[in-house]
Amino acid sequence: MSERRRDPESLLRSLKEQTGQSGRGRLKIFFGYAAGVGKTYAMLEAARQVKAQGVDVVIGYIEPHARPQTMALTEGLVSLPVRTVTYKGLSLKELDLDQALKCRPQLILVDELAHTNAPGSRHLKRYQDVEELLKAGIDVYSTVNVQHLESLNDIVASITGIAVRERIPDSVFDEADQVELVDLEPQELIQRLNQGLVYRQGQAQKALSSFFSVENLTALREIALRRTADRVMRITEKVRPQASDYYTDEHILVCLSAAPTNGRIIRTAARLAQAFKGRFTALFVETPAFGSMTDADRRRLRDHIHLAQQLGAQIELLWGEDIPAQIAEFARLAGVSKIVLGRSNTRRPGWGWGKESFSEKLSALAPNLDIYIIPDKQNQSGRPYTPPKKYIPAIEIRLKDLGITLVTLAICTLLSLGFRQIGFSEANIITVYILGVQIVAIMTRGQGCSLIASLAAVLTFNFVFTEPRFTLAAYDEGYPVTFVIMFAAGLLTSSLAGKIKRHAAQSAQTAYRMKVLLETSQQLQQQTTHQGLIDVMAKQLLKMLNKPLVIYDSEERRGQRQLTPPCVYNTEASIPESELVNSNEQAVADWVFRNNKRAGASTATLGSARCYYLAIRAADTVYGVVGIALNGEPLDPFENNLVLSMLSEGALALDKETLARRKEEAQMQVKNEQLRANLLRSISHDLRTPLTSISGNAGILLNSPQSLDSTRSRQLIADIAEDSAWLINLVENLLSITKIENGTMSLNLQTELMEEVITEALQHISRHRREHHIVHEECPQIVLVRIDSQLMMQVIINLVNNAIQYTPEGSRITIRSFLEGKELVVEVADDGPGIPDAMKERIFDLFYTSRGQIADSRRGMGLGLALCQSIISAHGGRLAVRDNVPHGALFSFRCPAEEVCAYESTVDFNRGRR
Secondary structure, X not given: XXXXXXXXXXXXXXXXXXXXXXXXOOEXXXXXXXXXXXXXXXXXXXHHHHHHOOOOEEEEEOOOOOOHHHHHOOOOOEEOOOEEEEEOOEXXXXXXXXXXXXXXXXXXXXXXXXXXXXXXXXXXXXXXXXXXXXXXXXXXXXXXXXXXXXXXXXXXXXXXXXXXXXXXXXXXXXXXXXXXXXXXXXXXXXXXXXXXXXXXXXXXXXXXXXXXXXXXXXXXXXXXXXXXXXHHHHHHHHHXXXXXXXXXXXXXXXXXXXXXXXXXXXHHHHHHHHHHOOEEEEEEEEOHHHHHOOHHHHXXXXXXXXXXXXXXXXXXXXXXXXXXXXXXXXXXXXXXXXXXXXXXXXXXXXXXXXXXXXXXXHHHHOOOOEEEEEOOOOOOOOOOOOOOOOXXXXXXXXXXXXXXXXXXXXXXXXXXXXXHXXXXXXXXXXXXXXXXXXXXXXXXXXXXXXXXXXHHHHHHHHHHHOOOOOOOOOOOOOHHHHHHHHHHHHHHHHHHHHHHHHHHHHHHHHHHHHHHHHHHHHHHHHOOXXXXXXXXXXXXXXXXXXXXXXXXXXXXXXXXXXXXXXXXXXXXXXXXXXXXXOHHHHHHHHHHHHHOOOEEOOOOOOOOOOEEEEEEEEOOEEEEEEEEEOOOOOOOHHHHHHHHHHHHHHHHHHHHHHHHHHHHHHHHHXXXXXXXXXXXXXXXXXXXXXHHHHHHHHHHHHHOOOOOOHHHHHHHHHHHHHXXXXXXXXXXXXXXHHHHHXXXXXXXXXXXXXXXXXXXXXXXOOHHHHHXXXXXEOOOEEEEEEEOHHHHHHHHHHHHHHHHHOOOOOOEEEEEEEEEOOEEEEEEEEOOOOOOHHHHOOOXXXXXXXXXXXXXXXXXXXXXXXXXXXHHHHOOOOOEEEEOOOOOEEEEXXXXXXXXXXXXXXXXXXXXXX
């Protein structure tokens, strides 16, 4: 008990000593909400008090205040010399950290913890100087205002309109060994300002007109008080043990029941939670008697759970037979501070006198909790609510269970006869029969056979093993008592065994439901499509409930989400689909979608519907509606809670998928806009040169035909033809790219001789080929491939033109093809400068040139290689680039070979075949 009364600061100090941090200095912060509240004064006063106790105290740095009362407290205290730093013609005085470390006092006073040191200091901030002092084992007193905390800086700035630049991390404040709040009423602080006790008169009037208003000071004071309380709570959470039986924050727990007045209890608890600004939890303990509840009780219980959810309660469901024990254990683990009960929950159970009431037993189990008993009025009939009777196991006897009972008793009798022959006493034989009763209780259903086994065991023991044997009489007067105890022991053990079976069944069901919930979370994370997420939710709900489902998905139309036609997941062929999907059911689903509320069967809204409808929602967005065919059996509270959890997880996954899709669409739109801009820029640059050449040459031919000789005229005409061919090739590339990207291009696959395709393609190479040495090394075999010859020619043309464009005059360009396995490999190699490795990854992107730039005024829009890649990909291959040893670039692609014949040939394109 004494440990609990210790303040949080002493607890934290004790914790540090236990963890080996006692060699570190201790930091105490005097914390205020504004200048002038008396932080420095309080620090000096505290320092004088500890000095009087014999502590070595020195002043490291005190801000020079024009406050005589404050500076008078420095008298009698040793002051270390300050360090003077000259900066931009100003003499700045700073803490001399080295002198403080050399002096090593027990306690040093360092004012203004958030101060920024002058340039040239060891540390940028003063709190870093203090950290070094603490590491050296020196205790430090310092001061700071609330506006200097990093996390509160924006809030303070929004209140005062002034952004404070000197700040400290919140961790410095939170990890301080002690924080003393120096508080002062705002009106008193303003009065001190008016008297000139804080600033000089002119400066004080300026401060009063801006920062030091009553509204600002009141808001800052509230923030400082809250921040101090938050720090104390964090310290307490660190030092208190897990699942402790005391608390610092408010957590209100209300107990749910089917009592008609439970709604009033829930509302009272909600108001209590709101008044204390605490957490609110509603707990229902399901007992074996839950199965005997009437339909009206079940309906009221569901309504009460829904009411608690509406009032902001977190719903928790437990299973057990001892309700007070379950509530007390949950309260201990969840950190509950107050429990709210109705008076109907406090009646004495059972019939006898002296039994504890519900509240008395709960108080005994949880003595540290505040228990509020709310007077609840009787219902309209004037009769008090009668809770369900205590669960009594059904007396059920099946032929199979009766056979198990007889066989078990026969085996026990045979074992007992054997033990009697060995010389075992009657007490051992009684134990054998009790064991048999336990086996019967475990292996049979209900308690009927357990009763029969207990009675039969007593009679058999009396008939076979007591004198006179083989009669029901007994000579010994003590035998009747033995028979009674034996019967009671057998009955008790069978009852306990039955209870264990029920607990095991409930645990297995709970474990299965938790497994389904976990599987739902895992499978939702693995799905990336909208329909996949819907299917996972449907499959898991079917696994959980084993009831028919109807799911209405939604889609965005003109900026609004609308329901799509339903999809039925029917596990029972006996239910016609027309009962699950019709105009009435769809109207209920549409209402749920528009109002974001539950409706349908088992609810007070459109309760005549066949299904129970819930919204698949994330925040205020409804992604769909789920209808569950209840068949007149509403979901129990635990099932309903799990369904809501699964739908919440599914809605979050749908929300995430929607955001990802929108992000992808936005990125695609940005990419399309970028491609469009690149295309326009490329066209403006690259079309200008050939069009200018065509226009100029045509103008010369039209305006001055007489001045041109035939050679010059043919040259101009050839240039016009060449530029026109380049433009035609450019347009063809653009059209081909568009068709391939849109999926509108169809391949005309035919069996072709690749060498003929290459030869024909080389005839269409640009006029610049005469400036390069182009060699075609044909494949030694005749290889037939299945390709679209026109598109493949375009690939060869683009690859060779690309090599011509990016290699100097006189370079050698080699086109070779060879058989590798069952594939024909085609290579276009040059001995130019090559392509840097960093650019090879983007060389096949649209509008990207091998120089690492977006296409510019140099003729080449970055379309050729992108088109080649698309064409090769459409043929099922891939275009690759690598270095050509010893220098240059080499492009290659592969085609499956269909037929091979042997021959050998080499062609120099400038000289012909040889």
